[in-house]
Amino acid sequence: MEKSAWQKYKENLGEARPWDFINPETVYSSEEKAEQRYSICKTCPQLINLTKQCKMCGCFMTAKTRLDNASCPLGKW
Secondary structure, eight states: OOOOHHHHHHHHHTTOOGGGGGOTTOOBOOHHHHHHHHHHHHTOTTEETTTTEETTTOOBHHHHTTBTTOOOTTSOO
């Protein structure tokens, strides 16, 4: 059975969720780690430069790279 678009989208999100930013127990990446991750995103053709969103997962990468449990849907970080 083929996966729905919603199931594929959720898989691309990985473990991180937008509401992690309001969870007081969220673990954040170090500034250095977040900058390193985002520098990888900036060279990726899947990044929408205007909004800083990933075409694969739809996340705003300036935010997602700060979540320690987040991962790139393409496995780049």
